[in-house]
Amino acid sequence: MAAKIDATLGSYDRMKEVKEFDESKMGVKGLSDSGIMTIPHIFVHDPQTLSDLKPSSKNTTTAIPTIDLSHINSPAHRHKIVDQVKSAAKTFGFFHVINHGVPVSVLDETVNTVKAFHEQPHEDRAKYYKRNEGKGVMYATNTDLYRTSAASWCDSLQAWMAPERLKAEEIPEVCREGVVAWDLHATMVADDVLELLSEGLGLERRRFKELTFSEQRLLVGHCYPYCPQPDRTVGIKAHTDGSILTVLLRNHVPGLQVKHEKEWLDVEPVPGGLIINVGDMLQIISNGEYKSVEHRVLANSWKEARISIVIFFSLTKWREGGYYGPLPELLSPEKPPIYRDFTEQELQENFYSKGLDSKSLVDKLTIKN
Template sequence: MAASINNGSSGYDRTAEMKKFDDTKMGVKGLSDAGVTSIPDFFIQPPEILADLKSKATDMIDVPVIDLSLINSPPHRSKLVQQVKEAAKTWGFFQVINHGIPISVIDDTIAAIKDFHSQPYEVKSKYYNREEGRGVMYASNNDLYRTKAAQWIDTLQAWMGPEPPAPEEIPEACRKEVIAWDVYGSKVAENLMELFSEGLGLEAGKFKELTFLEKKALVAHCYPPCPQPDLTVGIASHTDPALLTVLLQNHISGLQVKHDNTWVNIKPLRGALVINIGDLLQIISNGEFNSVQHRVLANSSKEDRISVVMFFNINKWKGDDNHYGPLPELLSPENPPIYRNFTIQEFVENFYGKGIDSKSLIQKIKI
């Protein structure tokens, strides 16, 4: 199929073409491995996105890198709390090193996810489905039928809490590594949520008490080489709806974050984890922490880009009315709420009712 922006005048049926692609269950990895030289039309981004892609990102500044090695040392912990708080407020993104996860575990996890995505179609296609929000799901473009243009990405997703899948539901190629990474990634998230809690003037265990780490999804992305990376994206610009995101990536670059209205490349650091604030944490902190736009470019290299993301969410919503909003402990006459309370139904409908985009929930509930 020719890669040209189609205005529909030639009888091009976008929905039919997407379904045809989806029904193959081969994903964009299948297209890439087949050696396609042009991308299907429905992957071509709208003109405004293409124009933004042409604005060159900067390498002149870097997201903060925070060393967690002294997290349990009382003399150093207060300094660490301030570093994390400042990064969450000014950037919404940072990388952590010396987080306690062995480099062998990191390498094994990336290799296992790459192995899954590199399996023959006949093996991995049996996991292909679009049942979002529970269990194990493998698909290309989770929001394929809700978005203006598809993205050059395949994803394996497993909901690891509060009710993890049975081990046999996880693909054998990465089963052991996914189960192990859930434990390791969750420990890093717990440590960080303690630092965030202290940074807000709360007890270290406050967020854990509020079940802020119990609902979690492990999402393993593959961004295969794209023949026309200037016409599409790996993931469109968006903010994460969750509380906190912990991301592991291989050495292939592509992740960008928007800082002071400029796109900044996040350079992969061997052994480091990328941490970012989600919309829920911005709301709960009453704007003290910042959920920012980020995106992933389509892969222009000759090797698959692999990332393993863990999203952490609230499990039990507060009170009989099932609402959440800024924590009351953070509010005062001098610091009134800037967001209204909202329900889990609003949250879910906002996420699953559209494609990946910017912080629409925050915009909707801002007072």
């Protein structure tokens, strides 16, 4: 890559610096632990991105919905919960769920086990530092490090849990038990939510389960360490998830923001809660009934690391011919498809050909009238 010039940085060879940083296998956790006061050039974002990086206005009263699942199996209450989930998925694309069946002790242990991995000495973490997206276990800084114009201040441990069964011994020992257990707990929550979302579209409760909407699972344990210049970079830049559904668990350190009606909203922690968000594929499959929305993470100005564990759920069973698109049972002359069918190859190429971004798949598949 040719040298890039930035008025504030001077001239430098970006790809050379990216390669040197990547080959050091130290991650941003290593940079933070070293006590640096200035972040490397490769992490500095453009002025447009940096211009609105701030907590949401303290005057705003808008927040993503919180939905209580404690009566999910009660005939007297389920219809109301379905309506709440449907409304949240249509309006915000994000919502908290509480009383979801997972004990708080399990939530805490999951966060602690992922934190333990990231707090290991550099040489122990470095054993897993590699780039093999799509299978097994991978620890790295930014999956799109070589595809993006500016890196984000975040390290991630990825584990592809399914459909190919991941061998437990491939997972780092320090977090092995917690990762395996969380995959099971989060999948149970996702299956419950997918049932509610299915009913919200007027479909049979288990329709999404039959369509294998939760059978491909990627677990990612993010670490956002302290950043000495949080106004010059991001934790994760604004993007939408390409999956069907995402289940997110986090510690108390702030930073997550969701875009709602052109305003960035801080997502405050809810005790014992999990965050659910709609992915691009669910927006397409629901023919626009459910919405994936932009979200981002601010660079961490706290001395304590921000930890978040996400599981991305996607389908495994594609239609005959390898295509997918809006569900036929949701279409009618009054509600024609607004997205075209697409292939798994198109999905993969859209993700791996560029850096993290917002709704590029949705935009690409929208039928232009």
